[in-house]
Amino acid sequence: MDISLQILLFVAVLILLAKTLGGLGARTGLPVVLGELLAGVILGPTLLNVWRFSWFSSPAAVAGRLPLSLAAVVKVFAQLGVVVLMFLAGLDTDVEMMRKAVGPAFWAACGGVILPFVGGASVARAVGLGWREAVFVGAILTATSVSITAQTLMTMNQLRSKVGSTILGAAVIDDVLGLTVLSVVIAAEWRAAAPGPSGWTGVGATVVRMVLFLLFAFLLGPRLVRLGFKLARHLYGPHIAVTVSLALAFIFAFLAEYLGGMAAITGSYLAGLFIASTPAHGQVIQDVRSLTNSFFGPLFFASVGLEVNAREVAGRWGLFVLLLAVAVLGKVFGCGLGAWLKGLRGRESLLLGVGMIPRGEVELITASIGWSAGLISSPVYSVVVVLVLATTLIAPISLHVFFPREPFIAPADSPVAAELPKRPVDP
Amino acid sequence: MDISLQILLFVAVLILLAKTLGGLGARTGLPVVLGELLAGVILGPTLLNVWRFSWFSSPAAVAGRLPLSLAAVVKVFAQLGVVVLMFLAGLDTDVEMMRKAVGPAFWAACGGVILPFVGGASVARAVGLGWREAVFVGAILTATSVSITAQTLMTMNQLRSKVGSTILGAAVIDDVLGLTVLSVVIAAEWRAAAPGPSGWTGVGATVVRMVLFLLFAFLLGPRLVRLGFKLARHLYGPHIAVTVSLALAFIFAFLAEYLGGMAAITGSYLAGLFIASTPAHGQVIQDVRSLTNSFFGPLFFASVGLEVNAREVAGRWGLFVLLLAVAVLGKVFGCGLGAWLKGLRGRESLLLGVGMIPRGEVELITASIGWSAGLISSPVYSVVVVLVLATTLIAPISLHVFFPREPFIAPADSPVAAELPKRPVDP
Numbered sequence: 001m002d003i004s005l006q007i008l009l010f011v012a013v014l015i016l017l018a019k020t021l022g023g024l025g026a027r028t029g030l031p032v033v034l035g036e037l038l039a040g041v042i043l044g045p046t047l048l049n050v051w052r053f054s055w056f057s058s059p060a061a062v063a064g065r066l067p068l069s070l071a072a073v074v075k076v077f078a079q080l081g082v083v084v085l086m087f088l089a090g091l092d093t094d095v096e097m098m099r100k101a102v103g104p105a106f107w108a109a110c111g112g113v114i115l116p117f118v119g120g121a122s123v124a125r126a127v128g129l130g131w132r133e134a135v136f137v138g139a140i141l142t143a144t145s146v147s148i149t150a151q152t153l154m155t156m157n158q159l160r161s162k163v164g165s166t167i168l169g170a171a172v173i174d175d176v177l178g179l180t181v182l183s184v185v186i187a188a189e190w191r192a193a194a195p196g197p198s199g200w201t202g203v204g205a206t207v208v209r210m211v212l213f214l215l216f217a218f219l220l221g222p223r224l225v226r227l228g229f230k231l232a233r234h235l236y237g238p239h240i241a242v243t244v245s246l247a248l249a250f251i252f253a254f255l256a257e258y259l260g261g262m263a264a265i266t267g268s269y270l271a272g273l274f275i276a277s278t279p280a281h282g283q284v285i286q287d288v289r290s291l292t293n294s295f296f297g298p299l300f301f302a303s304v305g306l307e308v309n310a311r312e313v314a315g316r317w318g319l320f321v322l323l324l325a326v327a328v329l330g331k332v333f334g335c336g337l338g339a340w341l342k343g344l345r346g347r348e349s350l351l352l353g354v355g356m357i358p359r360g361e362v363e364l365i366t367a368s369i370g371w372s373a374g375l376i377s378s379p380v381y382s383v384v385v386v387l388v389l390a391t392t393l394i395a396p397i398s399l400h401v402f403f404p405r406e407p408f409i410a411p412a413d414s415p416v417a418a419e420l421p422k423r424p425v426d427p
Numbered sequence: 428m429d430i431s432l433q434i435l436l437f438v439a440v441l442i443l444l445a446k447t448l449g450g451l452g453a454r455t456g457l458p459v460v461l462g463e464l465l466a467g468v469i470l471g472p473t474l475l476n477v478w479r480f481s482w483f484s485s486p487a488a489v490a491g492r493l494p495l496s497l498a499a500v501v502k503v504f505a506q507l508g509v510v511v512l513m514f515l516a517g518l519d520t521d522v523e524m525m526r527k528a529v530g531p532a533f534w535a536a537c538g539g540v541i542l543p544f545v546g547g548a549s550v551a552r553a554v555g556l557g558w559r560e561a562v563f564v565g566a567i568l569t570a571t572s573v574s575i576t577a578q579t580l581m582t583m584n585q586l587r588s589k590v591g592s593t594i595l596g597a598a599v600i601d602d603v604l605g606l607t608v609l610s611v612v613i614a615a616e617w618r619a620a621a622p623g624p625s626g627w628t629g630v631g632a633t634v635v636r637m638v639l640f641l642l643f644a645f646l647l648g649p650r651l652v653r654l655g656f657k658l659a660r661h662l663y664g665p666h667i668a669v670t671v672s673l674a675l676a677f678i679f680a681f682l683a684e685y686l687g688g689m690a691a692i693t694g695s696y697l698a699g700l701f702i703a704s705t706p707a708h709g710q711v712i713q714d715v716r717s718l719t720n721s722f723f724g725p726l727f728f729a730s731v732g733l734e735v736n737a738r739e740v741a742g743r744w745g746l747f748v749l750l751l752a753v754a755v756l757g758k759v760f761g762c763g764l765g766a767w768l769k770g771l772r773g774r775e776s777l778l779l780g781v782g783m784i785p786r787g788e789v790e791l792i793t794a795s796i797g798w799s800a801g802l803i804s805s806p807v808y809s810v811v812v813v814l815v816l817a818t819t820l821i822a823p824i825s826l827h828v829f830f831p832r833e834p835f836i837a838p839a840d841s842p843v844a845a846e847l848p849k850r851p852v853d854p
Contacts, residue, residue, distance in 0.1 A: 004506035005684055008691065011507070012677035019670045023662025032665070076500050079431035080438070155665070235450025238459070238582070239720035243446045246721055250439035257432055264435065287717040293666035294673055294714060 001055060006070045010056055011299070014039065018298035031152045031396040036298050040305025041389065071306075078303030079264075081296030082147050082361060086265035087249035088292050089150035089168060090272020091285045094160040098169055098273070101162065104352075105169030107338035112170065112356050113177045115334030116141035119326040127319055129380070136375045139185040140367050140384055141327050142178040145360025146171035147265060151297065152396040153355070156403055163348050166339060167355040168269070175266045175362070176210060182366055183207075183261075186373075206261055213260025217252065217270050224248070225274045241280040242287035248275070263362050304360070308389045312382035320383045324390055331356040351402050358395040359388045428482060433497045437483055438726070441466065445725035458579045458823040463725050467732025468816065498733075505730030506691075508723030509574050509788060513692040514676035515719050516577035516595060517699015518712045521587040525596055525700070528589065531779075532596030534765035539597065539783050540604045542761030543568035546753040554746055556807070563802045566612040567794050567811055568754050569605040572787025573598040574692060578724065579823040580782070583830055590775050593766060594782040595696070602693045602789070603637060609793055610634075610688075613800075633688055640687025644679065644697050651675070652701045668707040669714035675702070690789050731787070735816045739809035747810045751817055758783040778829050785822040786815045 021035030021042075043050045050056045051071050121138030125131065149167060153159040159168075183206035225248060232244045249268040256267025275281060313320045336353035340346060364385065371381040448462030448469075470477045477483045478498050548565030552558065576594060580586040586595075610633035652675060659671045676695040683694025702708060740747045763780035767773060791812065798808040 001685070004503055005681060005691070007503055007507060008510065008677045008681040009685075012674040012681065015670055016674045019659075019662060019667060019674075023659075023667060026663035027661075032663075073500060073503050076431055076434055080434060083435065232446075232450075234454070235446060236453035236459075239717055240446060240450060242717060243442055243721045243725070247439040247443045247446075250435040254432060254435040254439065258428070258436075264432070287721060290666055290669060290714040290717055291722065294670045295718065298670070 003070055003073065006056055007073060010050075010070060010074065011295075013050075014043065014302050015295070015298045017043065018302050022298075026155075031400055032155050033148055033151045033297075033301055034393065034396045036301035037148070037305055037389075037392055037396075039298070040302030041308075041310070042305070043302065044306040045309035046305065046311060074299070074303060074306065077296075078300045078306075079361070081292070081300035081303075083249065083253045083264055083268045084246070084288065084296045085147050085151060085292055085300060087246070087253075087268040087272040088285070088288050089147070089154070089159065090269040090274075091245075091276050091281065091288060092150075092154060092159050093168055093273055093276055094165055095273065095277050097160060097162060097165040101166040101169045104339045104342040104344050105166045106173055107342045108166065108170040108335040108349075108352055108356070109173035109177055109338070111334035111336070111338030112144060112174055112331045112353075113142045113181060113334070116326055116330030117181060119330045120323065123319075123322045123326050124380075127322065133376050133380065135185055135188075136370050137323070137380065137384070139178075139182045140363055140370065140376075141323070141330065141359075141387075142174070142181055143359055143362035143366055144171055144174045144178070144331065144356050145263075145265070145358055145362050146355065147360060148301070148358045148392050149355040149395055149399065151301070152399050156399070158403055163344075163351045163355070166344070166348075166352055170335060170339075170352070170356060172266055172269065174356070175263050176214070178362070179210065179262055180207065186369075186375075209259060209261045213256055213262065213267075216255065216259070217267070221252070221270060222274045222277075225271070225278060229278060229280055239287060242284050245271075245275050245280070245284045245288070265361070304389060304392055307364070308385050309382075310386050310389060313386045316379055316383050319380070320386065323383060323387055327359065327387055327391055328357055328394060347402075351399070354395065354398045354402055357398070358392045360392065363388050430497055430500065433483055434500060437477070437497060437501065438722075440477075441470065441729050442722070442725045444470065445729050449725075453582075458827055459582050460575055460578045460724075460728055461820065461823045463728035464575070464732055464816075464819055464823075466725070467729030468735075468737070469732070470729065471733040472736035473732065473738060501726070501730060501733065504723075505727045505733075506788070508719070508727035508730075510676065510680045510691055510695045511673070511715065511723045512574050512578060512719055512727060514673075514680075514695040514699040515712070515715050516574070516581070516586065517696040517701075518703050518708065518715060519577075519581060519586050520595055520700055520703055521592055522700065522704050524587060524589060524592040528593040528596050531766045531769040531771050532593045533600055534769045535593060535597040535762040535776075535779055535783070536600035536604055536765070538761035538763070538765030539571065539601060539758050539780075540569045540608060540761070543753060543757030544608060546757045547750065550749045550753050551807075554749065560803050560807065562612055562615075563797050564750070564807065564811070566605075566609045567790055567797065567803075568750070568757065568786075568814075569601070569608055570786055570789035570793055571598055571601045571605070571758065571783050572690075572692070572785055572789050573782065574787060575728070575785045575819050576782040576822055576826065578728070579826050583826070585830055590771075590778045590782070593771070593779055597762060597766075597779070597783060599693055599696065601783070602690050603641070605789070606637065606689055607634065613796075613802075636686060636688045640683055640689065640694075643682065643686070644694070648679070648697060649701045649704075652698070652705060656705060656707055666714060669711050672698075672702050672707070672711045672715070692788070731816060731819055734791075735812050736809075737813050737816060740813045743806055743810050746807070747813065750810060750814055754786065754814055754818055755784055755821060774829075778826070781822065781825045781829055784825070785819045787819065790815050 018036040018039035021039050022032035023035065025035040026032050042048060056070055117138040120141035121134045124134035124137040146167060150159065153164045158164050183203050228244050228248055229241065232240050249271040252267035252271035253264035254267070256262045257264040275284060332350065332353035335356045336349040339352045340349040344352065367381055367384045370376045445463040445466035448466050449459035450462065452462040453459050469475060483497050544565040547568035548561045551561035551564040556564070573594060577586065580591045585591050610630050655671050655675055659667050676698040679694035679698035680691040683689045684691040702711060759777065759780035762783045763776040766779045767776040771779065794808055794811045797803045
């Protein structure tokens with residue numbers, strides 16, 4: 001079957017299942033995003049493995065005779081989707097609140113990098129892995145991906161709270177710190193493999209690239225956004241503001257990864273942050289929200305489950321449970337402690353730590369780099385990949401348990417009703 | 428460069444250029460869609476040929492070592508985009524008006540199939556092509572693709588007018604008729620190549636498939652839509668209505684092509700038509716409009732230019748001009764005459780004929796089938812492909828010239844202002 005025909009059916013099945021599970025979850029009070037994650041697990045290799053079905057598989061593509069496979073296209077959609085999702089989180093951030101949160105966010109990020117790094121390396125060493133592999137496992141566990149937390153906080157109306165702002169700030173700083181740790185580790189490995197100055201030059205280059213991008217983003221970013229909107233005012237056409245905003249988000253995401261060597265989502269988040277303080281913000285957020293809720297959101301969240309086969313943990317439960325404990329507790333206590341020392345209350349610090357649990361595409365990319373470079377073995381790679389799935393499921397459930405839910409019931413006819421999750425009137 | 432990184436930059440460049448040209452066009456009063464089409468021509472092989480640039484090319488993909496290339500992914504996005512666009516056109520259709528227009532639409536479609544078929548075959552024969560090739564060229568010219576017209580009419584606020592409704596009805600009927608002609612021609616060719624009953628069995632199968640799909644669509648479609656919305660009411664979560672609608676549109680599009688052998692856009696158009704008469708219609712149309720205007724629309728319209736190299740006509744200008752004349756005049760007079768005989772006024776009939784000019788993905792698919800089957804030669808194939816580009820550019824310009832524009836200026840702060848093209852206050 002033609003790939004453009006396959007994608008129609010696949011996207012229809014995926015978003016229907018994601019929204020059905022998400023909607024049923026929301027009925028019982030669980031976050032919508034959890035159902036969307038589960039839709040991916042059900043369709044993915046763990047349970048049904050839809051890529052196996054003749055309707056969704058492309059034997060010609062697998063054999064290399066076609067230029068693309070459905071699974072590869074869905075992955076690109078999902079990667080674009082997470083960029084749009086983090087752009088929305090940026091748009092939805094309370095900039096003033098965020099500014100106040102920089103201190104706690106910095107220390108939370110530091111704690112959340114150090115504890116999982118040390119813990120992960122120690123556990124890996126304890127179960128008998130070599131030093132090189134153990135250190136790399138530690139480096140992998142430092143990465144946080146807050147797209148799931150951000151979406152959960154958004155549907156819970158908590159993104160603009162003090163803790164919500166601190167989590168998002170800490171996630172950006174975590175990206176910087178985690179990447180530094182990772183490149184230091186890789187440089188050290190290279191140095192061990194082939195002694196010489198090249199390894200440390202690599203670390204230097206990484207740091208210079210990050211600094212360049214961050215300078216660009218914070219110094220020129222807001223100006224670029226203002227310029228974009230100023231030029232857009234001369235254009236006539238529907239939805240100009242959101243189109244320009246999306247283009248800016250994509251450019252920032254591109255530059256974050258291409259120029260800064262950071263995660264693309266960090267770039268789109270920053271673009272959202274800059275646009276959040278412009279007058280066009282209201283219209284843009286409304287349009288981007290319908291884009292993500294109806295299309296990109298379900299696609300991204302389901303894609304996590306679509307790419308991971310949870311069965312691969314079989315036989316390695318010990319390592320999995322230990323690393324999961326480090327991944328969860330390392331962030332909860334590492335981030336929590338950092339925030340608590342900078343004046344957040346105990347409960348707020350705990351919530352922040354929980355919000356930082358999810359790993360995502362950053363961890364998957366890091367792990368696959370380590371795997372292709374021969375730094376970690378296949379069994380360890382599988383375990384680390386399933387960790388991503390586990391942490392993404394743990395976070396929304398825990399947030400739901402720890403966060404006091406505001407019993408918000410929007411009137412059915414208000415424009416807000418479409419934006420906010422409705423709670424069942426008879427619970 | 429990674430494909431997910433390339434797509435970020437490419438989509439940003441594409442939608443910025445499309446919206447800039449579209450917006451500048453709208454300033455001078457031209458339809459937005461024209462600028463978006465031109466963006467594709469500029470980026471495509473005719474002028475810049477961005478696929479050549481190292482940032483957008485994937486040598487590994489071309490060599491077959493990667494499962495996908497950027498160009499292939501963009502094409503899938505565009506194909507999904509045109510399905511969403513025609514879904515929007517269905518949502519935006521005045522169902523009552525459409526019902527009254529069935530008679531004129533049917534005769535317009537008949538005229539618009541017969542004249543280009545006879546004219547195309549005659550011209551091809553006259554320039555010295557063989558009978559088989561000439562008949563196939565005629566069959567190719569019968570296909571209309573109204574996505575460009577629909578979008579132009581929408582931005583001109585004319586989609587729900589009498590002529591707008593007739594055009595959309597005629598497009599659906601044209602799809603049925605054109606496909607019948609095409610399958611009869613292919614069956615006849617096969618019969619000529621290998622005498623036996625199999626060719627005519629193919630025609631029978633094609634007709635049965637179309638009838639099955641159309642029966643399904645018109646008998647079960649509205650029920651399925653009502654059932655979908657009824658079930659969706661039990662779910663909680665943001666943008667449920669638009670998500671369910673999109674999934675229905677994708678399923679109808681899939682079935683139209685998979686079950687009915689028709690164009691996928693005919694299926695999504697019908698889904699839009701059925702949803703247009705439900706209460707959820709208002710919210711859905713608003714969300715789908717932001718989805719298409721900001722993302723899928725520019726991607727699809729630009730993709731027409733991205734796939735066509737207008738330079739390939741060089742040296743075959745005679746054939747090109749003759750076929751273009753048949754393609755344009757065949758629809759203008761064929762459709763116009765049919766509508767005029769059924770009571771439309773002369774001016775309305777002319778507008779209808781102009782609206783039916785654009786060929787699109789249906790023609791491209793048909794031509795590529797004929798080319799791979801050896802029914803048409805390479806030079807003729809190139810000319811036919813560039814015809815698609817020419818007709819898509821002619822239609823919006825002509826519509827703009829012939830349609831009386833309503834001088835609509837939305838107040839800057841009204842919610843409608845974002846939806847409708849603003850006209851410059853000082854023209």
